[in-house]
Amino acid sequence: MSGLTATLPFPATTGGATRAKTRLDHRTTEEAALVRRVQAHDEIAFREVVERYQAKVFSIIYGILRNRNDAEDIAQQVFAKIYFSIGHFDFRSSLLTWIYKITVNECYDYLRKKRVRKLVYESDFSADETHRIVNSEPATDQAPSVDERLAQHDLILKLLSKISEEDRSLILLKEVEGHSVEELSEMTGMNENTIKVKLFRARQKLVKAAQRLEKGPLTPPSI
Amino acid sequence: MHESIRHRLEDLLSAGSSVGGHSSPDGHLASCSECSSEVAVMQSQGVLLRSLRASEELEPPPGFYARVMQRIEEAGVRSVWTAFAESRFGVRLAYASLTIAIILGSYVVSAERRDGHLRGQTIVAQDVDYAAPVTGDLAHQRDAVLENIALRQQGTAR
Known part of the structure; x- marks a missing residue:
């Protein structure tokens, strides 16, 4: 952790005293008590976890895969995984952060297995298309067509596959879930500077991945 | 990317996404093309990332918990x-x-x-002693020689 900030220093935050808040201790929350009950094989507690997070998990999966049929299958897998591995949950992060990471990983495992990404990853995008999508203006009055949205969706999934699981979860929590750096710090148990460094690096990797796609072997021969 | 921008990157990206453009009142961004282009690309990617947001909160179909437990049981009995x-x-x-x-x-x-x-x-171990001395009278010697020849032929036939 310190190594990260040492290699990529951020200026010290002004007013460090005000920033130095008491970090949320995930071991003492109401959620932690629920987790401990699940760890003690309390099935009612596990049911509560499922009911509390099922809508969230479904939404995350649907957001990534855009397929309701697959969403249930993967959601079941996510909760089964939670059931079997909650014993290893160490309270360093919030339960939601942990579940979020498992969910995103399951989605990517699914994509890997089904080779869904291959449909667009290596074949369908020309360099021009990639360039146009990546460098498109962030907001335009004209809504993109369905095809364009699908292409954008596939492209961002592919770019996200190029970064680590941790970076992927973090950047999705920031951009998709809309959490602030401060909230992410509370959720993950990392300090804000570390979050900023990790987000910056993840964004840089995404930019580089997009550039590689543009320059990739798929570039059509120039005429 | 320069450090001043790097440090404020998340604020810049959040502000940029809310106003819908990547122009910033920041003086450095106006003068540094490298930083401004990198921030612009990151903003575009932010838009793409936000497209992964589900438009609505989805509720699972009824009986979801039962199916989860069934899956857990199935997974538990697997070898x-x-x-x-x-x-x-x-x-x-x-x-x-x-x-x-x-x-x-x-x-x-x-x-x-x-x-x-x-x-x-094929290495065959044989205990046939071909060099056994032929002794006795002529008839006996002839029989012994014929027997040796027959044994040798059997050996080579194998």
């Missing part, structure tokens, strides 16, 4: 070997074992070939 085979570590271990087996196997084969054990020659 250790299945779980092992499905884990990445297990698969890697299997590949590593296979590689080691191939390497060791090819070493053994080459060593045996070098020692001449794999040339396909």
Whole structure:
């Protein structure tokens, strides 16, 4: 952790005293008590976890895969995984952060297995298309067509596959879930500077991945 | 990207996304094309990332919890070997074992070939004493010679 900030220093935050808040201790929350009950094989507690997070998990999966049929299958897998591995949950992060990471990983495992990404990853995008999508203006009055949205969706999934699981979860929590750096710090148990460094690096990797796609072997021969 | 922008990047990206453009009142961004272009690309990617947001909160179909428990039970009764085979570590271990087996196997084969054990020659241990002295009268000697010849022919026929 310190190594990260040492290699990529951020200026010290002004007013460090005000920033130095008491970090949320995930071991003492109401959620932690629920987790401990699940760890003690309390099935009612596990049911509560499922009911509390099922809508969230479904939404995350649907957001990534855009397929309701697959969403249930993967959601079941996510909760089964939670059931079997909650014993290893160490309270360093919030339960939601942990579940979020498992969910995103399951989605990517699914994509890997089904080779869904291959449909667009290596074949369908020309360099021009990639360039146009990546460098498109962030907001335009004209809504993109369905095809364009699908292409954008596939492209961002592919770019996200190029970064680590941790970076992927973090950047999705920031951009998709809309959490602030401060909230992410509370959720993950990392300090804000570390979050900023990790987000910056993840964004840089995404930019580089997009550039590689543009320059990739798929570039059509120039005429 | 310069440090001043890097430090405020998340604020800039959030502000940029809310106003819908990547122009910033920041003086550095106006003068540094490298930073402004990188921020612009990151903003575009932010828009793409936000497209992964589900438009509505989805509720699972009824009976979801029961199906989760069923899956857990099914997973619980699976053999250790299945779980092992499905884990990445297990698969890697299997590949590593296979590689080691191939390497060791090819070493053994080459060593045996070098020692001449794999040339396909049949070594037959026989206790026939061809050099047994032929003694006695002429008739007996003739029988003994014929018997030796017959035994030799049998040996070569095998």
